[in-house]
Amino acid sequence: MARAEEQVTVNKPHGLHARPATIFVQLANKFQSSVKVEKDGEVVDGKSIIAILSLGVNKGMPIRLIVEGDDADEAVADLKRFLENEND
């Protein structure tokens, strides 16, 4: 099973709080692979809106995406592109 990891800096003006969190989770759920998000050593399920919100990711924070599954590479690439894009 493929596994992909990537360090990403969140460029969303409001971090992963408001709508971007919703879109991130929706996006993550489109892939078969499991999506985990790590921040300061805390790892949560990237497909859970409640978990992502609880992580409290602000603009400019580095996070790590840990994706496992058949479409891992594609998932990491899409999620990274979304997080680094400054537009909400």
Next chain:
Amino acid sequence: MKMIKLKGIGVSGGVGIGRAFVMRKDDLAIPKRKITHDHISREIYKLEEALIETRREISILQKKISKELGFDHGRIFEAHYLVLEDRVLIEDVITQIKNKRVNVEYAFSQSIEKYVSTLLKLEDEYLRERVIDIEDIAKRVLRKILKESTVTLSDLKEKVVIVAHDLSPSQTASLPKDKILGFVTDIGGRTSHTAIIAKGLRIPAVVGVEVATGNIDSGIKIIVDGSSGQVIVSPTEKTLKEYQKKLSIYTKEIKSIHISTELKAHTKDGKDAVISANIELPEELALVKKYGAEGIGLYRTEYMFLGRRDLPSEEEQYKAYCSVAKKISPQPVVFRTIDIGGDKFLSQPQVPREMSPFLGWRAIRFCLARPEVFKTQLRAILRASVEKNVKLMFPMISGIEELRQAKYILKECQKELKKEGKAFDEKISVGTMIEVPSAALTADVLAKESDFFSIGTNDLIQYSLAVDRGNEKVAYLYEPGHPAVLRLIKSVIEVAHQNNTWVGMCGEMSGEPIFAFLLLGIGLDQFSMSPPQVPKIKELINNVNFEDAKKIINNTLSLSTPKEVEKYLQKELKKLLSEEIYHMLMI
């Protein structure tokens, strides 16, 4: 579903069988229940169903909003969908159900609370909005789990059993009485509001079940046995058949209760007893006549004072009292001056909430402190007394000074009316309510200055046994058959008779056949009760001998527990009455 038996206090006899209708307050009360291993999958299934139903509900809402406000507005529900599908949340709930063995609604609300508090700690304004979304969705899901129906009772076509944590007077007022098969509540005792209403309507009721709303969902079949205090949820076929048989027997018996057109009740050996009614609203006058009560032994005057900010004027009160007196004439009516405070308040800012309202500023204490309010009522009652069938009594007298003060104010009113040339009955009977133990124990002193006594057992029992009748945790201690209560009552009646003062009783106790029998023996002159109880008690009086009732007094009073008292009285009555009448009275 498995059959569950719940136990409460049966406060209004008979059997009700039907689907439950669970009434909830605005804020959702989430009960915590331990579940057994067998119920884990059922709880998880409830969660899944609730999530699917909520999703459907949101989708309808979203379509509506998109249509009305545009597609972008409809998108605000996207986060709602994500919450409904949130794996972390759902797994957390399932883990709790499995490991902690708790019911799904409790597990769900715990999980939500946990995440919400985490989010609030992050102190981000954008998150606050998300928190509101999550809480909103959580409420929707909880409502679905609790099967809280959005239909109101009045929309229902079939009759139901009302299940509630407690029923407020305003809730009961709005209930369509013809659709109710029974009442079940979590809290309350024998004299709670629900109990009194149920008795008045002859609807079976069990109160103080504690876990009723936690165990009963709307739409589920339940049986209420108001005689034994049993509530059976999802009965088996066998149990259902058993109770259907019981119900048909009860229905037949109720129909066979003879409503005597003759007002007077007398024992077989010729002793008279007055059986009258307790009422609160003018509309209940029809019931007094229907059930053949001999006048009104207690007319509660509070209703005019409740739910308004101003006080009813003398004219308004006079008209109300006068119309009651006229309609009931020539039978007597006893007006009790306002018993505000305790469980009823005046909706006025000057009446503060108290720590112990039943021991506080209520009834005669309130009236003596607010003579202008008191005088307005006394003048109105006096003016209504021209019909010559009006009597007056003061509630919650605790000693002779209070009675004297109240009578002094009454005298003042009489003088004023005379001066103004307004007519009233100068020989109006003035009575004292005996409902505080100190009054019962000084009955000899009070009797010398009272035309009559009326024993208010609801309060007398509460104060004698130190049991707050609204507190379900101690409600089991509220026992009319407690030897202490019986001894107090006996001594009050005896002392009153020694002083040529007649004695009535206007508590629920006089409407209970076993106690009515004992009270008859002790010599109670007037039995006053909710109107539907009247035919039963008349039937009792007409079928026993006064001499037999006298014989059981000593034995009853020598017993040591309320249970022994009840059993003994039942046994004696069974011996004295025909089987048919005995069964009819014991419903």
